[in-house]
Amino acid sequence: MNGQVGSRRTLTLRDVSEASGVSEMTVSRVLRNRGDVSESTRERVLEAARRLGYVPNKIAGALASQRVNLVAVIVPSLSNLVFPEVLSGISEELEDSGLQPVFGVTNYSAEREEAVLYEMLSWRPSGVIIAGLEHSDAARAMLQNAGIPIVEIMDVDGEAIDSVVGISHRRAGLEMARAIVRAGYRRIGFLGTKMPHDHRARKRMEGFEAGLAEAGLELADREFYSGGSALLKGREMTEAILKRTPDLDFLYYSNDMIGAGGLLYCLDKGIGVPERLGLAGFNGVDLLDGLPRRLATMDACRREIGRRAAAIIAGHSETGLIGGERVELTPVLQPGDTIRVA
Amino acid sequence: MNGQVGSRRTLTLRDVSEASGVSEMTVSRVLRNRGDVSESTRERVLEAARRLGYVPNKIAGALASQRVNLVAVIVPSLSNLVFPEVLSGISEELEDSGLQPVFGVTNYSAEREEAVLYEMLSWRPSGVIIAGLEHSDAARAMLQNAGIPIVEIMDVDGEAIDSVVGISHRRAGLEMARAIVRAGYRRIGFLGTKMPHDHRARKRMEGFEAGLAEAGLELADREFYSGGSALLKGREMTEAILKRTPDLDFLYYSNDMIGAGGLLYCLDKGIGVPERLGLAGFNGVDLLDGLPRRLATMDACRREIGRRAAAIIAGHSETGLIGGERVELTPVLQPGDTIRVA
DNA sequence: CCAGGCGCCGTTATCGCTAAACCATGCGAC
DNA sequence: GTCGCATGGTTTAGCGATAACGGCGCCTGG
Numbered sequence: 001m002n003g004q005v006g007s008r009r010t011l012t013l014r015d016v017s018e019a020s021g022v023s024e025m026t027v028s029r030v031l032r033n034r035g036d037v038s039e040s041t042r043e044r045v046l047e048a049a050r051r052l053g054y055v056p057n058k059i060a061g062a063l064a065s066q067r068v069n070l071v072a073v074i075v076p077s078l079s080n081l082v083f084p085e086v087l088s089g090i091s092e093e094l095e096d097s098g099l100q101p102v103f104g105v106t107n108y109s110a111e112r113e114e115a116v117l118y119e120m121l122s123w124r125p126s127g128v129i130i131a132g133l134e135h136s137d138a139a140r141a142m143l144q145n146a147g148i149p150i151v152e153i154m155d156v157d158g159e160a161i162d163s164v165v166g167i168s169h170r171r172a173g174l175e176m177a178r179a180i181v182r183a184g185y186r187r188i189g190f191l192g193t194k195m196p197h198d199h200r201a202r203k204r205m206e207g208f209e210a211g212l213a214e215a216g217l218e219l220a221d222r223e224f225y226s227g228g229s230a231l232l233k234g235r236e237m238t239e240a241i242l243k244r245t246p247d248l249d250f251l252y253y254s255n256d257m258i259g260a261g262g263l264l265y266c267l268d269k270g271i272g273v274p275e276r277l278g279l280a281g282f283n284g285v286d287l288l289d290g291l292p293r294r295l296a297t298m299d300a301c302r303r304e305i306g307r308r309a310a311a312i313i314a315g316h317s318e319t320g321l322i323g324g325e326r327v328e329l330t331p332v333l334q335p336g337d338t339i340r341v342a
Numbered sequence: 343m344n345g346q347v348g349s350r351r352t353l354t355l356r357d358v359s360e361a362s363g364v365s366e367m368t369v370s371r372v373l374r375n376r377g378d379v380s381e382s383t384r385e386r387v388l389e390a391a392r393r394l395g396y397v398p399n400k401i402a403g404a405l406a407s408q409r410v411n412l413v414a415v416i417v418p419s420l421s422n423l424v425f426p427e428v429l430s431g432i433s434e435e436l437e438d439s440g441l442q443p444v445f446g447v448t449n450y451s452a453e454r455e456e457a458v459l460y461e462m463l464s465w466r467p468s469g470v471i472i473a474g475l476e477h478s479d480a481a482r483a484m485l486q487n488a489g490i491p492i493v494e495i496m497d498v499d500g501e502a503i504d505s506v507v508g509i510s511h512r513r514a515g516l517e518m519a520r521a522i523v524r525a526g527y528r529r530i531g532f533l534g535t536k537m538p539h540d541h542r543a544r545k546r547m548e549g550f551e552a553g554l555a556e557a558g559l560e561l562a563d564r565e566f567y568s569g570g571s572a573l574l575k576g577r578e579m580t581e582a583i584l585k586r587t588p589d590l591d592f593l594y595y596s597n598d599m600i601g602a603g604g605l606l607y608c609l610d611k612g613i614g615v616p617e618r619l620g621l622a623g624f625n626g627v628d629l630l631d632g633l634p635r636r637l638a639t640m641d642a643c644r645r646e647i648g649r650r651a652a653a654i655i656a657g658h659s660e661t662g663l664i665g666g667e668r669v670e671l672t673p674v675l676q677p678g679d680t681i682r683v684a
Numbered sequence: 685c686c687a688g689g690c691g692c693c694g695t696t697a698t699c700g701c702t703a704a705a706c707c708a709t710g711c712g713a714c
Numbered sequence: 715g716t717c718g719c720a721t722g723g724t725t726t727a728g729c730g731a732t733a734a735c736g737g738c739g740c741c742t743g744g
Contacts, residue, residue, distance in 0.1 A: 010489055012730055023694050036692055053487045058464040059405045060730030063699045078429055084420035103445045122400040145395050231632025261632045268634055290573025290603045292610055365724050402700030405729045
């Protein structure tokens with residue numbers, strides 16, 4: 001507009017106060033809608049603020065009021081669909097709570113998690129939402145001492161610091177194994193990621209093996225990958241595992257994306273799904289809806305997890321209460337078309 | 343560790359200073375690695391800080407030093423793959439610049455963009471990276487007056503406020519149209535999103551139509567969607583458009599995801615690709631690598647855009663220079679297997 | 685007619701940290 | 715011996731907002 005690109009210094013309350021002829025305090029009150037101000041001065045102040053293009057300085061505000069409307073959200077990754085969806089849930093729920101989410105990404109590294117957490121806590125947020133229950137000792141200590149509500153999300157298999165919202169991945173694996181066994185499959189392979197720090201994938205696999213063990217079975221083969229296009233990796237891994245162990249009759253994938261790759265591979269090769277070979281993934285991503293056949297999966301309740309976690313933080317910030325809540329959601333099996341009906 | 347969950351009040355520099363017997367100023371210097379401090383006192387201070395579990399208060403620090411190591415990053419959505427990848431590029435580049443990205447999401451709404459921007463600017467970040475060149479007047483004014491480097495990303499077709507990093511979507515559409523015409527296709531349909539605020543998709547379509555016009559052609563049909571699983575929508579839309587206009591010989595999709603859905607549909611129905619019907623999408627998502635056939639597409643240089651934008655901000659924050667840079671990347675056509683060779 | 689309450693607004697004192705200026709040593713050079 | 719200067723630290727004065735309290739009219743009721 002007025003091309004005021006490099007105004008000498010940024011505006012402060014004082015500028016607005018001078019421009020409108022009232023004290024800084026009154027300006028502050030108007031801008032925050034707090035306290036009594038007459039309608040006429042309110043208008044005058046707002047007009048001046050608008051005209052100058054004043055943007056309040058929350059840094060100063062936060063320091064003075066000892067209140068910060070930020071919620072730290074720490075997740076391991078944005079590159080698969082699962083976390084973006086959690087973040088959406090959080091954003092939605094926080095929308096009109098006056099709170100604002102701030103995201104940090106750890107790349108599945110405990111070290112980076114610690115660094116990101118430290119950085120975020122140093123802004124004194126009013127709450128933390130963090131993925132997983134496994135943290136370094138230092139990170140746990142920071143969280144414990146922060147004196148703000150902490151919500152660990154995604155996973156409930158373990159001990160929470162404060163509140164927790166998630167599903168039992170162990171149980172998810174277990175149930176899937178039972179369903180597979182029930183359907184009559186016996187030679188079962190597992191395909192997953194190589195990441196040692198993806199604790200939830202690990203727990204699913206452990207649960208899965210426990211489920212097989214109930215029927216006296218164990219995994220006939222396994223295949224791991226890291227990096228690259230998950231869909232393509234799914235194809236490649238499927239080819240590899242079937243070449244190595246041709247008599248497998250079921251493949252359990254640690255996520256839907258590689259599962260979808262496997263499904264496409266099987267369709268390509270004319271492998272009979274689900275009769276000759278059954279398939280299942282995990283997550284319930286809506287990508288699956290577009291596939292030629294619907295992959296069996298389990299919904300991880302991602303959006304709901306985000307929402308519930310955010311609701312807990314928002315609740316605490318209103319009531320000031322502190323107290324660990326525990327919310328365990330139960331994912332449901334979506335059999336799709338890739339498990340034969342028993 | 344020591345279960346100090348609700349410590350009476352949060353620690354300050356003063357606590358560390360008392361615990362280590364030096365002044366607050368010295369503690370501050372140690373913690374910031376700035377200024378000369380003897381090795382012995384440094385150790386003493388660090389030990390005390392660690393023991394107490396002190397986390398510095400950046401709010402106070404930022405206020406005092408007038409420096410904030412935050413970069414505001416504002417994107418329209420996280421739910422398709424494109425923006426997460428941009429964000430990764432930004433994170434990577436900023437990794438060891440001392441700067442930290444903070445993300446905000448607008449859901450393709452100008453109103454929300456304005457609100458998010460206002461909120462973020464009120465934390466006085468040292469730079470802004472924002473998607474697109476189209477903003478409300480108020481938003482433009484805020485950006486102009488912020489006095490910090492602004493980088494508009496993704497798109498270069500328009501007037502930038504400060505710096506800009508992106509590709510020409512108009513040109514991307516144009517080139518794709520030319521390639522399609524060159525390959526001999528004549529009855530061409532367009533499939534895209536209904537979102538009026540996705541300016542880049544609009545520009546691609548405009549460029550595409552201009553490219554067709556060069557050959558005296560125009561779009562034979564179009565189909566739009568909103569919401570839902572893009573892959574599934576791609577199928578449905580493809581079915582719909584082919585039913586309505588059976589003699590189409592090419593389908594141009596505004597993104598790879600719906601394109602992939604279309605491809606799967608054609609394979610299902612046994613439609614001859616690319617002879618009877620050619621297909622192309624846009625983005626170059628690596629999902630495509632796993633498909634039975636590789637969809638023709640154009641790489642949007644997402645990660646690179648993120649990196650370059652971040653580099654500009656980081657550069658400014660080091661040198662203090664202000665000056666608009668313009669970086670236009672050129673996406674290359676990846677013909678894949680769904681355009682017949684001329 | 686005056687005490688008390690309310691509406692409206694200003695004054696003062698922080699909030700926790702850092703920039704900048706300022707001091708106290710000790711040590712070598714002349 | 716004295717000056718100069720580095721080294722290692724302290725003191726002082728904000729940064730830009732808000733909390734808490736106070737004061738001044740004006741109205742109302744007893």
